[in-house]
Amino acid sequence: MCGIVGILGATPAVPRILESLARLEYRGYDSAGIATVEGGTLDRRRAPGKLSELRAVIDAHPLSGNNGIGHTRWATHGEPTEANAHPHMTGRVAIVHNGIIENFRPLKEELLTKGVTFEGETDTEVVARLLTAYLDEGMPPRAAFQKTLSRLVGAFALCVLIKGEDDLMFGAREGSPLVVGFGDGENYLGSDAMALASLSNKLIYLEEGDWAELTHTSVQVFDADGTPVDRLTTISQVAATMVDKGNHRHFMQKEIFEQPTVVAQALGRYLDPVAGKVRLPEMPFELATVPKVTLVACGTSYYAALVARYWIEKLARVPVEVDIASEFRYREPVYMDGGLAIFISQSGETADTLAALRHAKAAGQRVATIVNVMGSTMAREADVVLPIHAGAEIGVASTKAFTCQLSVLAALAVDLAAAKGQIDAAQEAAFVEELETAPKLMARVLAHDDAIQEIARAIAPARDVLFVGRGIHFPIAMEGALKLKEISYIHAEGYAAGELKHGPIALIDENVPVIGIAPNDELIDKTVSNLQEIMARQGKVILLSDNAESEAEGMFARLEMPSAGELVTPILYAIPVQLLAYYAAVEKGTDVDQPRNLAKSVTVE
Numbered sequence: 001m002c003g004i005v006g007i008l009g010a011t012p013a014v015p016r017i018l019e020s021l022a023r024l025e026y027r028g029y030d031s032a033g034i035a036t037v038e039g040g041t042l043d044r045r046r047a048p049g050k051l052s053e054l055r056a057v058i059d060a061h062p063l064s065g066n067n068g069i070g071h072t073r074w075a076t077h078g079e080p081t082e083a084n085a086h087p088h089m090t091g092r093v094a095i096v097h098n099g100i101i102e103n104f105r106p107l108k109e110e111l112l113t114k115g116v117t118f119e120g121e122t123d124t125e126v127v128a129r130l131l132t133a134y135l136d137e138g139m140p141p142r143a144a145f146q147k148t149l150s151r152l153v154g155a156f157a158l159c160v161l162i163k164g165e166d167d168l169m170f171g172a173r174e175g176s177p178l179v180v181g182f183g184d185g186e187n188y189l190g191s192d193a194m195a196l197a198s199l200s201n202k203l204i205y206l207e208e209g210d211w212a213e214l215t216h217t218s219v220q221v222f223d224a225d226g227t228p229v230d231r232l233t234t235i236s237q238v239a240a241t242m243v244d245k246g247n248h249r250h251f252m253q254k255e256i257f258e259q260p261t262v263v264a265q266a267l268g269r270y271l272d273p274v275a276g277k278v279r280l281p282e283m284p285f286e287l288a289t290v291p292k293v294t295l296v297a298c299g300t301s302y303y304a305a306l307v308a309r310y311w312i313e314k315l316a317r318v319p320v321e322v323d324i325a326s327e328f329r330y331r332e333p334v335y336m337d338g339g340l341a342i343f344i345s346q347s348g349e350t351a352d353t354l355a356a357l358r359h360a361k362a363a364g365q366r367v368a369t370i371v372n373v374m375g376s377t378m379a380r381e382a383d384v385v386l387p388i389h390a391g392a393e394i395g396v397a398s399t400k401a402f403t404c405q406l407s408v409l410a411a412l413a414v415d416l417a418a419a420k421g422q423i424d425a426a427q428e429a430a431f432v433e434e435l436e437t438a439p440k441l442m443a444r445v446l447a448h449d450d451a452i453q454e455i456a457r458a459i460a461p462a463r464d465v466l467f468v469g470r471g472i473h474f475p476i477a478m479e480g481a482l483k484l485k486e487i488s489y490i491h492a493e494g495y496a497a498g499e500l501k502h503g504p505i506a507l508i509d510e511n512v513p514v515i516g517i518a519p520n521d522e523l524i525d526k527t528v529s530n531l532q533e534i535m536a537r538q539g540k541v542i543l544l545s546d547n548a549e550s551e552a553e554g555m556f557a558r559l560e561m562p563s564a565g566e567l568v569t570p571i572l573y574a575i576p577v578q579l580l581a582y583y584a585a586v587e588k589g590t591d592v593d594q595p596r597n598l599a600k601s602v603t604v605e
Contacts, residue, residue: 002098006189013068029072030080035087035094036065071096099156172211252395276429287419297344306475311413348376456583469517480577
C-alpha cells in the first residue's frame with residue numbers, strides 16, 4: 001500500500017527519493033511527502049494528491065540535504081490532508097510508516113495526559129510523539145527506538161530520522177515489508193525492491209520483528225529482543241529502468257495485451273512439451289501423498305483459486321477448500337494431516353494472505369505459495385514457491401497476473417492428477433498440449449478489441465451490470481464484475497447463472513446489461529436458457545460464447561470466442577471481461593491505472 005524510501009546519501013536526496021516514489025505510484029496513494037536532515041536540522045514538504053503536487057511544493061520551497069525519507073500514503077487513519085500526510089515530525093524526529101498501529105488510541109491518551117499535543121489524526125503521529133517522549137527523557141536514539149517498538153501493537157514498517165543525527169536512520173518491520181539496501185558510502189531503506197531499484201540491488205529483507213540501525217557506512221540488524229542478527233543478503237533482479245506504457249494509453253491496457261507473451265513464459269517454466277509432462281519445482285514432499293488441498297487468497301487471486309478448485313477436484317479427485325484470506329483464520333479451519341495449503345498473491349505481501357499462510361504453517365500444513373515477486377515475504381516463508389513469471393504489473397486492477405496464476409494452477413492440477421494416478425501419461429501429454437495452445441488462442445481473443453470496445457461504450461452509462469456463468473466460469477463472471485467495479489465505478493455483481501431466479505432476476509430491466517459467459521460445454525444449454533429468461537424481462541444480454549448456434553432473438557450483442565479445452569477456456573474468457581472493464585472505464589474518464597480508494601499491494605489487514 002504505502003511506499004517508503006529512505007536514503008543516507010552522499011548526494012542530494014530529494015531528487016532520488018522523488019524518482020523512487022514515482023516507481024511506487026502504481027501501488028496507489030492519496031498524499032506524499034519527504035523529510036530531510038541536514039546539519040542536524042529536520043525539514044519536510046508534504047502535499048495531498050499525486051506526486052506532481054509534492055513536486056510543485058518542493059519547486060516553490062526547495063528542500064536540501066543528502067539524507068532523507070519519503071512516503072506515499074494510502075489513508076487508513078485520518079483523511080488524505082497535508083496534516084495527515086507523512087512524514088510526521090516533532091521537534092526531534094521525522095517518521096514514515098506503512099501499516100496500522102492497533103493500540104494507537106491508548107498510547108495517544110497516555111501522551112495527552114502528559115501534555116503532548118497532536119497536529120493530526122493518524123496513528124503514525126502517535127509513534128513519532130512516543131519516540132520523542134523517550135528521547136526527551138534522555139534515552140540514546142537506539143534505546144529510545146527499541147523502547148518505542150516494544151510499545152507498538154499492529155502491523156507496521158517504520159523509517160525514522162532524528163534531529164542532530166546526520167549519520168543515522170532507523171527502520172523496523174512487523175507485519176509490513178521493509179528492505180535494507182547497500183551502496184558505496186550510502187545505505188537505504190525501502191518498502192520493497194522496486195522502491196530501491198534505482199539505488200541498489202544488494203538487499204536484506206528484514207524478517208518479522210527485525211529493526212535496523214543504518215549509518216552511511218554500516219548496517220546493524222536486530223531481532224525483536226534487540227539481539228544483533230545476520231540476515232541473508234540477496235541480489236535483486238528488479239530492473240533499474242522505469243517500466244513504461246509503450247504505445248498504450250494505460251498500463252492496464254498494456255498488461256492485457258501482454259498476456260499471450262507472459263502466459264507463454266509462465267507455461268514455458270512448467271511444461272515439457274517434448275516429454276508431454278508438467279515439471280513443477282522440486283518439493284520437500286510427494287504430491288501423491290497430499291490428501292487435501294486448501295486454496296487461500298484475496299480479490300482476483302481468490303477467483304483464480306475458485307477456478308483451480310474445479311480443475312483439481314475433477315482431474316486429481318482430491319478435495320479442495322477455497323477461502324478468502326481475511327476470513328480463513330477466524331473460522332477455525334479443520335486441517336488434515338499432510339494437507340497442502342496454497343496461498344496466492346501477486347505481490348507476495350498481501351497481509352491477510354500472509355497471516356493465513358503463517359496460521360497453516362503453524363498447524364503443520366505443507367505450505368506452497370503462488371506469487372509474482374520472488375523476494376516477497378510469502379515466497380521466503382513457504383515450503384514451495386510457484387512463481388507466475390508475469391513480470392511487473394503496474395495497473396492496480398490485476399490482469400496478466402490473473403491469467404498467469406490460472407496457467408500455473410492448471411499445470412499444478414495436471415501434475416497432481418498424474419501423481420495421484422488419476423490420469424495416465426497419454427492424458428497428461430494431451431493436457432500439456434492443450435495448455436500450449438493458450439497463448440495463440442489468447443491472441444485471437446485480443447483481435448476482437450474493436451468489437452469489445454464498442455460493447456463497452458454501450459454498457460458504460462449503466463448504473464448496474466450483472467455477469468453470469470456456470471461451473472468453472474462462475475468465478476470468471478465474479479472476476480469480470482470485480483474488474484468493472486474497480487476501475488469504472490459501475491456497480492456490478494457476478495452470479496451463478498442458475499441462481500438468477502433465486503433473487504437477482506428481480507433487478508433486471510431494460511437498463512441492466514448482463515454479460516453471459518457461455519462456452520460450448522455441457523452447461524451451455526442451461527446457461528442460454530437462463531439468459532433467455534433475462535431477455536424476456538427486457539434485460540440487455542451480451543453473450544460471450546464459441547457456440548455459433550447460441551445466439552437468440554433479442555440478444556443485445558454477441559462476441560465470438562475461440563473453442564478450447566477445459567483448462568484453457570477460463571483463461572480465454574478472462575480477457576474480454578478485462579477489456580470490457582477497461583474500455584468502460586476509459587469511456588467514463590476514470591483513473592484506470594490508479595482507481596480511487598484502491599492500492600496495488602494491500603499490506604494491512
